[in-house]
Amino acid sequence: MGYVFDENGIEAVICGFHKNPHEILGMHTQGDETAICAYIPNAKHIEVVFYKSGLSYEMDKKDDRGFFTVIIPGRPENSMYKFKVTDHTGHRFETYDPYSFLPTISDYDLYLFNEGTHHRIYEKLGAHIRNINGVSGVSFCVWAPEAKRVSVVGDFNQWDGRRHQMRMLGSSGVWEIFIPGLVKNDIYKYEIKTPFDEIYLKADPYAFYAEKPPKTASKVYDLHNYEWHDEQWMKQREKESTFDKPLNIYEVHLGSWMQQPDPDPESETGFKPLSYRQLAEKLVPYVKEMGYTHIELLPVMEHPYDGSWGYQITGYYAVTARYGIPEDFKYFIDTCHQNGIGVILDWVPVHFPKDGHGLARFDGTACYEHEHPLLGEHHQWGTHIFNFSRNEVRSFLISNAIYWFDIFHVDGLRVDAVAFMLYLDYCRNDGEWIPNRYGGRENLDAIEFLKQLNCAVYKYFPNVLMIAEDSTAWPMVTRPVHVGGLGFSHKWNMGWMNDFLRYMSMDPIYRKYHHNLITFSFMYAWSENFILVLSHDEVVHGKCSLLNKMPGDYWQKFAGLRAALGYFIGHPGKKLLFMGGEFGQFIEWKYKESLDWHLLSYPMHEKLHRYVRELNNLYLNEPALYEVDFHYDGFEWIDCNDTENSIVSFIRKGKDWRDMLIFVCNFTPVTHENYRIGAPFYTYYEEVFNSDREKYGGSNVINAGKIHSENIPYHHRPYSLVLRIPPLATIILRPDLKNFR
Structure with a gap:
């Protein structure tokens, strides 16, 4: 009896709906015969070559759509073989068979991922350069539980989704393939056939790097090729908490802190941002001289739209290509640490944009978001809300937090928009939200997620900063989870900020009627571990710069700001100031443009700059x-x-x-x-x-x-x-x- 092919399986592979093409493609043995199957559309001729034995076999074209087979007597002693392919244009290439390799992710990894407890799933999902049985290539793993078919596409296969179809591993929803011959910087996406037979091209949610926007493809990247020199900083961080240490944060948007001339004739402004390495040489010494202890960066994760300031992320694991490569960003952080400066990243686990290449409707269904629009739509921002009840989403987000500490040595995360996570009805009208299972407005799944997040982070990195941007009165945000808290280390003091800026914006003649605005914060100042913030949100959208909020004439504006910053440094709580406030930026922050550094040539701005520098250094030196x-x-x-x-x-x-x-x-x-x-x-x-x-x-x-x-x-x-x-x-x-x- 001869080898019997699975005709239905072959048809499923050719038509693109086989969830485990490895069952059909590659090498398979029946009795005393071995068959090798390949599906390479546009191939005219394929030869199988076993490299150890030197044996070669011509493959038969079983189907004109590009399905080839060959039957070999017995079982080959060594299963390592290559295809020598000639296509219809006469082009020739060689490749190891992607369908001859075992899965690159274990059942245990899949179990933890599906359970929501895999804290380093980025080591398995995504694209990883590997050497398997002496063959170098890239393993790809992606979660798309409802997809009919997932393929890896790129220049290496002419973006043909028929070529490198992935297999789903059991019922995990994870698709996997190892593609020999791929190398660092190869660009790729996942081609996904949805349950509705639509074809989506998606960037890799776990990609370590991506093309520079407006391009959207992911890039194969190796993150373990940088030699760190911050051992002293990291050892010191392990020993000391920040609670009784100075914490004076300089908040920065990297693209607009300082810019340089852009030779591109199509440049919108004639200027472009500094690179990560240029920022290491300019920003770090500036921050050190000015007496700041930490730099907080508006999101540096890859995002398609500059106008989101980084808060609408499509590549949670990819540092943005706008300013350089991952090694450059590591160099920036390394330089910070060697100069005694910590680095905090703004991190956005509440929502993500609807861009077609991103997480939205990833496999044609609500994969990362909620299906119901009252749960899954953020109407203010036009984005999707993460489904925190889904285990795989929790694995994705918690691993992402761990990733930035683990791979990039960051010292803290400032978690954006926590208020929107805590309450189902936050900034929503009646009829725009769905109560929880007890009829309340608390988002129980998000609350549990935040607790799991902080427990996981502090399990591995005991003395880092986990900062909540929360404008509500939710209790015990900065208390440990085991006593009923959310587990954050610090919380932004939004109440103080709103009262303080309202007070300072008043004409002084009216301030006596609103004295409580600068004293009320002491009623709750010790209820949480607060950071006093004068952030980017307060100097945009018509709110005026800090200097321009101050009433009165030119002299009074500067005097008022100096008095305000003096009170700010004396009020209990750690400190944060957005860039430009330290020298009296007169106009509002513009994300496309550099700060107005030329103002330092004017005496009052230069004197304010000196004042902030000396005030900061007083803060550092006074316990x-x-x-x-x-x-x-x-x-x-x-x-x-x-x-x-x-x-x-x-x-x-x-x-x-x-x-x-x-x-x-x-x-x-x-x-x-x-x-x-x-x-x-x-x-x-x-x-x-x-x-x-x-x-x-x-x-x-x-x-x-x-x-x-x-x-x-x-x-x-x-x-x-x-x-x-x-x-x-x-x-x-x-x-x-x-x-x-």
Whole structure:
């Protein structure tokens, strides 16, 4: 009895709906015969060559659509063989048979992935350069559970989806193939036949690199080819938490921080962004000199639309090609670490865009998103919402968070739009949302996801930053999961930011009627581990730049901003300032254009720049300003009730009570020559900082020399000080406590 071919299987392969083409293609043995099958459309002639034995066999064209077979007596001793192919144009090429290799992902990996607990699935899914049985090539794995057929396409097969059809591994929804001969930088996509017989071309969700937009193909890439030099930083990070350390973050959009002339005649602006390596040489020393401890980057994951600022991601595992290659980005982070600067990435697990090459309707169905539009559509942004109830989606996202820490050595993730994840009805009207299974508005699946995310991250990287951008009053965001919290390390203080900027935008004459806007935040300042933020969101869409928010004339705008930043540095909580705020960018941020660095040639901008630099360095050197940010032991009011003069005074303390600073903030343009405040000790006090100094652009109303407190009780204190209070200014004093025990 001769070899019996599976005719139905052959037809399924040719027609593109066989979920395991490896059952038909490649080498198979029946009894004492072995058949080799190949499906190579447009092939005219194929010869099978066994390289160890030197034996070769002509293949028969079993079907004119390109299906070839050959039957060999017995079982070949060595199964490594190649096809020598001649196509209809006379072109010849050789290739190992992709269908002669075993799967490159284990059943255990698939089990964990389907369970939602595979924290490093990026090591298996996606495209990986491998050497199997001495053959170099690339393994491809992708999750597309409802697809009829998935193929890898690219220049290497003329984008012909018939050529490299993948197999689905059991019921996992994962498709796999190893393609010999492919190398780094080969471009590819997945051609997916949907359940409705549509053909989609999709970028790889797990691709490590991609073409530079507006092109959208994925690229084969090897991420293990960079030699790091940040060992000292990484070892130190393992030992120390950030809670009692200075955390002063400079928020940056890489494309618009600084630009260079663009020789491209079709350039829209005549300028282009700096590369990752150029940013390493320019941005890092600048941040270090300015006294920042961390750089926070608006999303650097691949995204198609510049106007999304990176927040609508199509390539979660691919650093954007706009500024260079992955090694260049590693060099940037490495340079940061060698200079004592941490790196935080904005990360967006709430939603993704609807671009055709991205995650949307990936296999023709709601794969990564919810099927129901009231759950799966983000109407404000025109995007899809991740389906956090799906195990494979959780594996995708949690692994992605781990990936940035693991492969790129980042020091933190700022998780975007957490409020939209916590509540099903957030920014939605009645009838635009579906209650949870208990009838409530909490998004139970997203909440569980956030807890799993933070537990996983801190399992592997104990002292990194996981920062929630959350504008709600959800309790215990920064408390451990095991005590009922969400498990974040820090939370953006959006309430403080809104109140503070509203207050600072008022004409000073009205501020006394709204004094609570700068004092109310102390009612909840220690309920979470807060970061005070003056972020990019506050200097766009008609909100004005920080400097231009300040009321009054030219001088008053600068004085107001200096006073505001002084109060900002004294208020409990870690700090974040968006780029441009440090030198008084006058116009709103524009993502297509560079910051207005030429403003530093104007005296008031240069003096503000100097002020921020020296204020930041004061922050770095004063334990009172950072050691006890998250407990009321680090703060005391002196007076929060002087509404008539719009003045507040308070004390900041470090772990050692002798590390103490007194802040007095005047939010009106009125000078007070003999202003009395309560003092905690009978000793000398020295003014260590004054935003009104002439070198900062102020009027030089200062408290010279040492001031001794008087034995006059005031503000419920046993002693008091009489000070000169400059207009629109923050002053900082230090008591002499050398002789106190």
